[in-house]
Amino acid sequence: MTQALSKTSASQLTTLKLEMHVLFVNGKFCKNPKIVNADDFFTSLDDTPGNTLNSVGSNVTDVNVDRIPGLNTLGESAARIDFAPLGQNPPHTHPRASEILAVAVGTLYVGFVSSNQDGNRLFAKVLNQGDVFVFPIGLIHFQFNLGRTPAVAFASLSSQNPGTITIANAVFGSDPPISPDFLAKSFQVDKNIIKLLQKRFDNNEN
Template identity: 65%
Template structure:
C-alpha cells in the first residue's frame, strides 16, 4: 500500500509540473478559431484540412506609436494576433519606447518573460513575492542584453537612454496575459472602495480620488 500511495503522489506531482504552463499539444497544430458559443481554456481548433501557411504568419511587427501618456507601446503577437500559436506555448511582443518612456509595473499571470534589448538603454527589473521580502532585482540593459522576469512577478522597463529604445519580449505561453498594477488598482470598474485603498496605501482619500480620476493607459 505504501508503494501504491507513493506512486499516486508521484503521478500527481508529475501532472502538476506538466501543466504548470500551457499543456503540450497532442497533434501537429491547432490553429485557433473564434467561436462565441463555446468557451474553453484556450481556443478551438480549425479543421486541419483547411489550415494554410498564413495561419502561422504574422506581418508587420514594426514600430509602434509611443505618443501616449507613458511613452511606450507594446505590440503583442499572441494567439489573438497569430492563430497558429494555439497550443504551442510560445508568443512574443515588441515594445517601443520614446525617450524616458515607461512600461509600467505589471505582471503576466501565465508566463515568464525573456526580454531582449534591440536598441537603446533600458532600466528593467522585477520584485520578488512577500515570501522573499519583496526584493528588487534590476539592471541597466543595453543593446544585445537579455533579462528574465519570472512568472507572475511584478516587473517594469524604463528608457534611460537619450533616444528611443526597442525590445522584444518572448513568453512561454500562447496568451501570457497582463495585469498593469496602477490600472488595476485605481482604474477598476466599478472603483475599489476608498476605505480599502486608503488603508492599503496609507494615504488620505483625496489622493486616492485623484488617482482614480486619472486616464490610466493600457499599452497592450
Template identity: 70%
Template sequence: MMKGVPYLVTVAILALAFSLASAYDPSPLQDFCVATENANSGGTPLQDFCVAINNTNSAVFVNGKFCKDPTLVTANDFFFSGLNIPGNTAANKVGSSVNLVNVDKLPGLNTLGISLARLDFAPYGLNPPHTHPRGTELLVVIEGTLLVGFVTSNPNKLFTKVLNKGDVFVFPIGLIHFQFNVGQTNAVAFAGLSSQNPGLITIANAVFGSNPPINLDVLAKAFQLDKNVVEYLQKQF
C-alpha cells in the same frame, strides 16, 4: 528489512504516477475557466497543431481556443507581419508601446505555449510595473538603454539591471516587473513569453482603474493615503 521493500516500491510508484499526472495538468490560458460538461481543455497537444478559431455561436468556453479543421489550415495561420513597424509611443502618458503577437493575432500559436512582443520606448519612456500571470518573459534589447527590474514575492526584493543593445533579461512568471528607457534616444526591445496568452495586469491601472472601482476606504488604508488623494488617482485611470 525485506517487508519494507514492497511498501517503498508502492510509494515510489504512486509518487511517479502523481508527478506524471501533475506534469500533464493543463496550464491556465485565461484568468479562470469554470468547469462545464463536455468541454475540452487546453494543454499538451494531441496532434501536430491546433490552429485557433473563434466560435461565437457556442456557449462553451475552453481553456484556450477552439481548433480549426486541419483540412482548412493554411500557411497564413502560422504567419504574422508588422513587427518591423515602430509602435506609437506618443499615444499614452508613459511614452511606450507594446505590440503583442499572441494567439489572437497568430492562430497557429494555439496550444504551443509561446508568444512574442515588440516594445518601443520614447526617451525616458516607461513600460510601467505590471505582471504576466501566465507567462515568463525573456527580453532582448535591440536599440537603446533600458533600466529593468522585477520584485519577488514576500519578502519583496528588487532585482534590477541596466541593459544595453544585445543584452538579455528574464522576468519570472507572475512577478511585478518594469522597463524604463534611461537614454535620450528611442529604445526598442523584443520579448518572448512562455504562453500563447500570457495576460497583462498593469498594477496602477488595476488598483486605481478597476471597473467598478475598489472601495475608497480599502485603497486609503492599503496605501496609507488620504481619501482625496485616492480619488485623484482613480480619476487618472
C-alpha cells in the same frame, strides 16, 4: 464553360468541407491541417514603431494566436515593445507566464520584485542592445527607456494567454472603484490622494 463552373464548384465545396472539420481549442478554432499553409505560422513586425503618444510613452504589440493562428495550443506568445524617449512599461504582472525580454534598440532599465516571503527584493539591470533579461511568472516587473532616443524590445512569454495586470490601473482604475477609505489605509496616505489617483486612472487608455 459548364465543365469549368462544375470544377470550380467542386473545389469550393471541398474547401468548405475541410474548413468545417475543425477543433475548438483554448478558445480558438484550429484549422484543418489539410488547408494550413506557411502564412498561418508567420507575421511581420516591420520597422514602423507602435504609437507611443500616450501617458506612459510605450506601446505593446502582442504577437499571439490572433496574429499567428499556428501558435494555437503551443503555449507561447510574444510581443514587440516600443518606447518613446524616457518612456516606460509600468509595473505589471503576467499571471500565467514567465517572460524573456531582449533589447533590439536602445538602453532599458528593467527589473522585477520578489514575493513578500522573499523580502520584496528588487532584481534590476540596465540593458543595452542584445542584452536579455528574465521575469519569473507572476512577479511585478517593469521596463524604462533611459535614453533620449526611441527604444525597442522583443518579449517571449511561456503561455498562449499570459494575461497582463498593470498594477496602478488595476488598483486605482477598477470598475467600480475600490473604496478610497480602504485604499487610503492600505497605502497609508490621505484619502484625497487616493481620489486624485482614481480620477487620473479612470478610463485610462493603458
